[in-house]
Amino acid sequence: MPSELTPQSDLQEYPSGFRAGYIAVVGRPNVGKSTLINRIIGQKVSIVSEKPQTTRSRLLGIYSTPQAQLIFIDTPGIHKPIHSLGEAMVKAATSSLKDADLAAFLVDASVPPTDEDALAAQAVKTHAKNIPTILVLNKIDLVSGSKLQEMEALYRELHQFDHIVPVSALNGDNLDTLVSTIISRLPDSPPFYPPDQITDQPERAIAAELIREQVLMHTYQEVPHAVAVVVDEYKQRSEDMTYILATIYVEKDSQKGIIIGAGGRMLKAIGQAARLELEALAGTRVYLDLRVKVRKDWRKKHPKLGLMTYT
Ligand code: GDP
Ligand code: MG
Numbered sequence: 001m002p003s004e005l006t007p008q009s010d011l012q013e014y015p016s017g018f019r020a021g022y023i024a025v026v027g028r029p030n031v032g033k034s035t036l037i038n039r040i041i042g043q044k045v046s047i048v049s050e051k052p053q054t055t056r057s058r059l060l061g062i063y064s065t066p067q068a069q070l071i072f073i074d075t076p077g078i079h080k081p082i083h084s085l086g087e088a089m090v091k092a093a094t095s096s097l098k099d100a101d102l103a104a105f106l107v108d109a110s111v112p113p114t115d116e117d118a119l120a121a122q123a124v125k126t127h128a129k130n131i132p133t134i135l136v137l138n139k140i141d142l143v144s145g146s147k148l149q150e151m152e153a154l155y156r157e158l159h160q161f162d163h164i165v166p167v168s169a170l171n172g173d174n175l176d177t178l179v180s181t182i183i184s185r186l187p188d189s190p191p192f193y194p195p196d197q198i199t200d201q202p203e204r205a206i207a208a209e210l211i212r213e214q215v216l217m218h219t220y221q222e223v224p225h226a227v228a229v230v231v232d233e234y235k236q237r238s239e240d241m242t243y244i245l246a247t248i249y250v251e252k253d254s255q256k257g258i259i260i261g262a263g264g265r266m267l268k269a270i271g272q273a274a275r276l277e278l279e280a281l282a283g284t285r286v287y288l289d290l291r292v293k294v295r296k297d298w299r300k301k302h303p304k305l306g307l308m309t310y311t
Helices: 033-041 085-098 115-127 145-156 175-185 203-218 253-260 262-282 303-307
Strands: 019-026 059-064 068-074 102-108 133-138 163-166 228-238 241-250 285-294
Touching: 019 033, 019 085, 019 115, 033 059, 033 068, 033 175, 068 175, 085 115, 102 115, 102 175, 133 145, 133 175, 145 163, 163 175, 203 228, 203 241, 203 262, 241 253, 241 262, 253 262, 253 285, 262 285
Parallel strands: 019 068, 019 102, 102 133, 133 163, 241 285
Antiparallel strands: 059 068, 228 241
16 A cells, blocks of 8 residues: 555445555556556556557556456656667556555466566566465456466466465456455455546546547557657536647647548547547537647657646
């Protein structure tokens, strides 16, 4: 439990025997950490991508049941220019493990362990000495039974895990077992957050991430990680209408051209897809105003833009 946080026992009545705690979700990029957290929470709080390095800041996903509160710490993505991939991943895992009551080590069970899996496991070995560890074998929808046993044996060798749970974060298979295994190892504690809160991220930050996700999906391979999104305005204008003004920042005129597309078609498609996601977030219809601006070399000159996705 992070020391600056104390349980908010005055939040409301909670049953005796209530359990609550922080779960560090660690693993190399692309194993499905964000997908898992979103799936358990039942709403998108973390962005998912086929390309690694999409989760930018440390993010809490909160799942409450009548008996327990599970606070998932999603680990941030990697800034290659600053650190080597492995180094950055280990740093991220390490920082989330420091605050955790439990470690969920996620792997892609459809492929054998990679060097990065081994590195991440090393971080667990070093920093999760005093907390329970769960090996989560994800993507079982891609593996046959006998192959899964083979993979399990390989992943078991990485660390002496306390529990092993095979799941599919994508289709939800066996996530109930994972949740009950987690709860069984959480400390007795009052909840830290109100039961209806699903993340510590402000709506604007999630909105920016959802828009950025659509930009990445629509411009696959064409625009590198040179995209930052800032939500300039987020206002519920009436009972059933939220107005959102956002700016997509890129580094080059050519990237701006790609995002706008011929006759503005690309930007329109991005906007339409993002609007659907934003409506689910806001719970109202959304009027989305998107702008595209070039800020030359923002990653070098304004590195914070990539971290601060909202103003
Ligand atoms: P992260 O980098 O660990 O956060 O991984 P993401 O959650 O962004 O997922 C990476 C990719 O794996 C995405 O394309 C997901 O759709 C995919 N994925 C995640 N979980 C599963 C799963 O259980 N089965 C399959 N088939 N794909 C998955
Ligand atoms: Mg992620």
